Amino acid sequence: MSEPDLFSPVKLGNLTLNNRMVMAPMTRNRAGEGNVPQAINVEYYRQRATAGLIITEAAQVSPEGVGYPGTPGIHSEEQVAGWKKVTDAVHKEGGRIFIQLWFCGRISHPDLLPGNKLPVAPSAIKPEGEVMTFEGMKPYVEPHALEVEEILAIVEQYRHAAAMAKQAGFDGVEIHAANGYLLDQFLRDGSNQREDEYGGSVQNRMRFLNQVIDAVYESWNRQNVGVRLSPENRFNSMSDSDPQQHFSYFISQLNAHAPVYIHLLEGDMISGERNVNYPALRDAFDGLYIANNGYDKERAEKVLAEGNADLVAFGVPFLANPDLVYRYQHDLPLNEPDMSTFYGGDEKGYTDYPFAER
Numbered sequence: 001m002s003e004p005d006l007f008s009p010v011k012l013g014n015l016t017l018n019n020r021m022v023m024a025p026m027t028r029n030r031a032g033e034g035n036v037p038q039a040i041n042v043e044y045y046r047q048r049a050t051a052g053l054i055i056t057e058a059a060q061v062s063p064e065g066v067g068y069p070g071t072p073g074i075h076s077e078e079q080v081a082g083w084k085k086v087t088d089a090v091h092k093e094g095g096r097i098f099i100q101l102w103f104c105g106r107i108s109h110p111d112l113l114p115g116n117k118l119p120v121a122p123s124a125i126k127p128e129g130e131v132m133t134f135e136g137m138k139p140y141v142e143p144h145a146l147e148v149e150e151i152l153a154i155v156e157q158y159r160h161a162a163a164m165a166k167q168a169g170f171d172g173v174e175i176h177a178a179n180g181y182l183l184d185q186f187l188r189d190g191s192n193q194r195e196d197e198y199g200g201s202v203q204n205r206m207r208f209l210n211q212v213i214d215a216v217y218e219s220w221n222r223q224n225v226g227v228r229l230s231p232e233n234r235f236n237s238m239s240d241s242d243p244q245q246h247f248s249y250f251i252s253q254l255n256a257h258a259p260v261y262i263h264l265l266e267g268d269m270i271s272g273e274r275n276v277n278y279p280a281l282r283d284a285f286d287g288l289y290i291a292n293n294g295y296d297k298e299r300a301e302k303v304l305a306e307g308n309a310d311l312v313a314f315g316v317p318f319l320a321n322p323d324l325v326y327r328y329q330h331d332l333p334l335n336e337p338d339m340s341t342f343y344g345g346d347e348k349g350y351t352d353y354p355f356a357e358r
């Protein structure tokens with residue numbers, strides 16, 4: 001068998017993707033009024049439809065799930081209508097698109113939440129640092145530790161959002177259980193210090209994720225559902241006492257649910273530092289593995305050739321190069337990303353990155 005090639009088609013469950021290059025989920029804070037995807041968002045995703053698979057920016061499953069200004073939701077009829085234009089545009093270009101389901105939990109602020117309520121978390125532990133509100137940066141607050149019935153209510157919000165995602169015409173959904181947001185806050189023991197059935201043992205810490213997966217499976221076939229994890233990402237004040245051991249358990253248990261892929265943010269998001277053995281985690285999972293975090297063409301080809309990933313997700317390179325697949329294929333130079341326009345704003349730094357001349 002020949003080596004898997006970045007540019008050759010691959011089966012992902014019941015879908016055939018045009019290549020193994022995934023556009024990683026990236027928060028861009030450009031949704032319109034009511035957290036509804038608007039015309040510039042349609043254009044942004046349409047431009048990037050040559051990716052084998054687009055995973056959208058994280059979309060909150062309910063108004064309570066929000067953590068930043070201007071992020072899209074997937075819980076209202078208006079949002080579904082907005083996303084439908086995105087999925088139609090991507091499909092028209094021959095692309096495939098999953099939506100990432102998100103609940104921020106303690107990475108939020110009363111200013112952003114309905115009724116100015118406290119953000120929620122497994123335990124009342126305040127994250128370090130500051131949050132972007134409509135009035136600028138403010139320190140994080142100590143979150144409310146969720147009661148069991150409140151956890152179950154959030155599972156219902158995922159159930160609803162997954163059904164809305166189906167209506168919006170997505171090819172699948174990615175459950176965001178990474179990067180310090182609510183599901184990850186339950187998985188890792190630095191943020192989960194509960195003493196009930198949702199904390200303590202790895203079995204208990206995974207209970208919420210298992211319930212969310214079951215809820216999502218009510219509207220989706222497992223072949224159209226992926227899960228994102230980040231065992232050792234410190235972003236958002238996260239830590240775990242033994243990421244290798246704990247995530248090896250979580251990942252082996254995911255086999256019971258058999259989602260089509262796991263998508264790993266490998267190492268630390270900011271520094272890139274890695275201590276976990278990712279091939280070992282990958283071996284614990286029976287489905288497909290998407291590698292992410294700082295990959296370029298060379299590293300992507302290497303990880304595929306070594307058999308340590310099935311697909312590779314690219315973030316910033318796709319942000320700055322709508323035609324990243326073509327550029328990598330033809331070894332063309334890349335556009336420079338402009339960090340000042342990553343979060344919020346208009347077309348500038350969003351839909352105005354040029355395509356390479358053909």
Ligand code: PHB
Binds near residue numbers: 027179
């Ligand atoms: C961010 O807004 O910086 C962000 C959002 C979602 C992630 C990671 C980072 O998963």
